[in-house]
Amino acid sequence: MDESNVELVGFYLSHRIGLLAVSVLFMAVVLELVRRSHLKERYALLWLAAASCGLVVGLFPQTVVSFSRAFNFQYLTVFFVSSFLFLLLLVLVFTVVISKLSERNRELAQEVALLAHRVTRLEVKKDGD
Amino acid sequence: MARILVIIPAYNEEATIVSVIADIRAAVPECGIVVVDDGSSDQTAALVREQGEAELLALPFNLGIGGGMQTGYKYAARNGYDIAIQCDADGQHPAGEIMGLVARIEDGTADVVIGSRYVADSNYQPSLVRRIGKSLLSRWINLFIGGGITDTTSGFRAMNRAAIAVVARSYPEDYPEPEVLVILHKHGLKAVEIPVQMRPRQGGVTSIRPHGAAYYMVKVGLAILIDIFRSYAPVGAKQ
Numbered sequence: 001m002d003e004s005n006v007e008l009v010g011f012y013l014s015h016r017i018g019l020l021a022v023s024v025l026f027m028a029v030v031l032e033l034v035r036r037s038h039l040k041e042r043y044a045l046l047w048l049a050a051a052s053c054g055l056v057v058g059l060f061p062q063t064v065v066s067f068s069r070a071f072n073f074q075y076l077t078v079f080f081v082s083s084f085l086f087l088l089l090l091v092l093v094f095t096v097v098i099s100k101l102s103e104r105n106r107e108l109a110q111e112v113a114l115l116a117h118r119v120t121r122l123e124v125k126k127d128g129d
Numbered sequence: 130m131a132r133i134l135v136i137i138p139a140y141n142e143e144a145t146i147v148s149v150i151a152d153i154r155a156a157v158p159e160c161g162i163v164v165v166d167d168g169s170s171d172q173t174a175a176l177v178r179e180q181g182e183a184e185l186l187a188l189p190f191n192l193g194i195g196g197g198m199q200t201g202y203k204y205a206a207r208n209g210y211d212i213a214i215q216c217d218a219d220g221q222h223p224a225g226e227i228m229g230l231v232a233r234i235e236d237g238t239a240d241v242v243i244g245s246r247y248v249a250d251s252n253y254q255p256s257l258v259r260r261i262g263k264s265l266l267s268r269w270i271n272l273f274i275g276g277g278i279t280d281t282t283s284g285f286r287a288m289n290r291a292a293i294a295v296v297a298r299s300y301p302e303d304y305p306e307p308e309v310l311v312i313l314h315k316h317g318l319k320a321v322e323i324p325v326q327m328r329p330r331q332g333g334v335t336s337i338r339p340h341g342a343a344y345y346m347v348k349v350g351l352a353i354l355i356d357i358f359r360s361y362a363p364v365g366a367k368q
Contacts, residue, residue, distance in 0.1 A: 106196045109188050109189050113189070114203060
């Protein structure tokens, strides 16, 4: 382990490399999912934003380190707490999305029932002519 | 003569649906009857078609009582009915009382008339726990609707055009009856209740199971609080 590097930026080099590798890999996976139309751009943006944060921290660790020191946290703690908050936000966004979808689903089902009834009546009327 | 529609939401009610429809037809010969089949897996829809007395709205899958009921009200609104009555498919709501509800709409007493099981000369005897729960819920709701309704969970009610327009747009998903009162009140509509002699359920099972009662109380209690602050699109606006 390069201890002088830790002194310099307050971040283990291995952690920086790990973070950068995971962020780049993650971005690649997300972009590929969008390319294959398995993931909508709208939701991909959230993930890309998260991966970008990882990249920024990996490239400029001083940002997180000075923040951690100011609040007396280990930088890994800051990393995990912010990841956790991000995931919470994501789950909240998803439950909002699900609520909207289930609302539309209900309206669609009701329309299907009302229209099917009209079609049946029109068919009966037509046969009667 | 007002055009009257009786809405019967049905989920697996093959044991009773035919006799319920026949009773309504006998009591109110001129009315429209619509059965909303909420994705039943039994013979409910087939029996209604075979009988030929009621229109059938068949939902493609189960939406729950709120979504089913609202389908009926949408049908009422789109087909220009003056009065809609909702009536259970299990035979609890006596068809002979329908015109009693309608009369109070027609004389302009209220926009919504509820057939109540608690008013003086009714014979409804629920269990103690259920009585306490319903009483608490009723008090809570009456705080927000200006009082006057004792049986807030009764699903036997009649609505005029103004009320139909509101519920066709906004209807709660599950355990809707008490919440609907709050929504209608927020739209400036007036509800009254009249005593009705309910019958024991003729078949099928209640949708509110004992262990669901706590959920019922909490869900409805909170939902009402939220309804007070919710903004509704004006009636008549495009959906």
